[in-house]
């Protein structure tokens with residue numbers, strides 16, 4: 329068993345990778361990578377049945393980063409898991425690099441979905457879940473959605489259809505960081521009672537604190553136990569979590585830190601100069 | 602030093618200048634900071650409709666407003682307009698409602714976001730729709746002028762703008778030269794005509810300079826309107842030069858090259874070489890790296906020009 333402290337340390341390393349990648353590229357999406365990273369760390373380290381040395385193993389659990397712009401977070405955990413190397417992270421947004429701007433299954437080992445267009449991952453995940461059922465396998469599918477992303481109508485087509493088909497092997501983690509591209513969700517598109525919406529669509533729903541490892545682990549256990557239909561963890565998070573000036577700041581959805589900001593970020597992450 | 606500006610800034614400026622007309626409304630899908638409709642939103646929040654991240658809904662809300670006497674300008678990334686293609690086809694083009702759809706960040710020039718963000722088929726798909734004018738301007742000035750002209754058009758349109766800065770070409774040119782449906786001759790040589798659109802117009806001008814060093818005199822046309830195509834101009838330059846090149850940051854299938862080829866097939870059959878993305882997807886890279894990788898920059902246009910000339 330990995331302890332909560334160990335998970336926190338992996339997540340801290342991942343945060344360093346995320347800031348490094350975006351700083352080097354002077355482009356990319358730090359905010360949603362930092363908000364999702366505690367969730368990804370716990371998922372990969374405690375739950376996901378995958379083989380880093382055999383990324384295409386047929387009976388692996390599937391993880392689909394539907395909000396594919398938050399790729400630095402996924403590349404960071406793939407490196408910490410050993411799917412790719414820490415050196416590979418230097419290829420983020422570089423011509424020919426395996427770490428494309430948005431995660432892409434054609435380019436990077438361990439990536440199960442070519443993302444970048446929001447609102448597509450849940451439908452794809454539903455497909456992998458139905459395929460698992462047809463195969464007689466109990467492998468699981470996990471889909472990470474953004475809170476802005478769920479404004480896409482296609483998400484709700486997939487939500488309705490997955491409940492109709494009683495896909496107990498389909499699990500969603502919603503990164504509820506309250507910010508999207510232009511601004512706070514509240515000003516762009518109010519979503520009212522999100523848990524009630526998923527419940528009304530026939531899903532098992534649990535709300536967790538997306539930055540407490542204890543709370544996340546409990547949530548992942550809930551996903552494992554609810555098999556009568558699709559389940560969702562609504563994770564309350566902070567966009568930019570871990571870097572003071574990025575936290576809850578819409579301008580760091582898709583912007584890179586400058587030299588001074590980079591130095592401060594490294595200090596806050598406990599990296600000595 | 603050449604002045605550099607992004608065409609999406611010309612779009613944002615035009616919306617502001619159009620705002621005196623109270624029928625002008627703007628629709629956004631969480632990319633106003635990127636498409637540059639944000640300036641209009643700041644000045645006229647009451648006439649700006651936020652549709653959240655919901656492009657399909659946005660297109661039909663725009664259609665409903667157009668059918669109620671408003672003049673909607675809706676924008677998102679070029680690639681994400683495509684998700685609402687059927688809404689555009691059945692809900693906008695079929696009833697011929699004057700909805701003006703703008704897709705920013707078009708082409709591989711958009712850069713390191715990678716293939717999911719690089720629309721290379723938008724001009725082709727919108728060109729197949731009856732009633733829809735398709736425009737891809739080359740600089741910020743022409744983008745501003747053409748956007749303003751669209752506001753008085755009774756029909757729908759699709760305009761592609763670019764994310765990254767390119768040279769401003771029309772700073773000292775009278776704005777009346779820039780008209781929807783009229784290509785602009787920026788150079789007139791008689792050996793080969795390069796018909797380009799968007800970010801490749803400045804590459805075509807560089808190519809013409811390179812060709813001139815070898816004694817080859819090229820015509821360069823900025824064909825900002827892909828549909829309706831300025832067929833008279835295509836005929837005129839093809840008669841004068843006897844060989845043609847098209848150049849676009851778009852698939853070689855169905856865009857400007859496709860439009861010119863379709864036209865030539867029923868007229869002169871003048872030799873034509875198409876510079877464009879050769880039936881593949883893009884990837885992450887800087888704008889100039891993408892133009893090189895995809896075979897779209899001045900050097901590739903020069904090669905295509907020589908090949909076209911050799912086929913005379």
Ligand SMILES: Cc1ncc(C[n+]2csc(CCOP(=O)(O)OP(=O)(O)O)c2C)c(N)n1
Pocket residue numbers: 357359360361363395397398444445446447473474475476477478503505507508509567581630631632654681684
């Ligand atoms: C279909 C589609 N429309 C628009 C975009 C552009 N876009 C990229 S990220 C983003 C905001 C996403 O917000 P959210 O889902 O909340 O992600 P997070 O906050 O976790 O970064 C937008 C609008 C896109 N990638 N796909």
Ligand SMILES: [Mg+2]
Pocket residue numbers: 360474475476503504505506507508
């Ligand atoms: Mg969000």
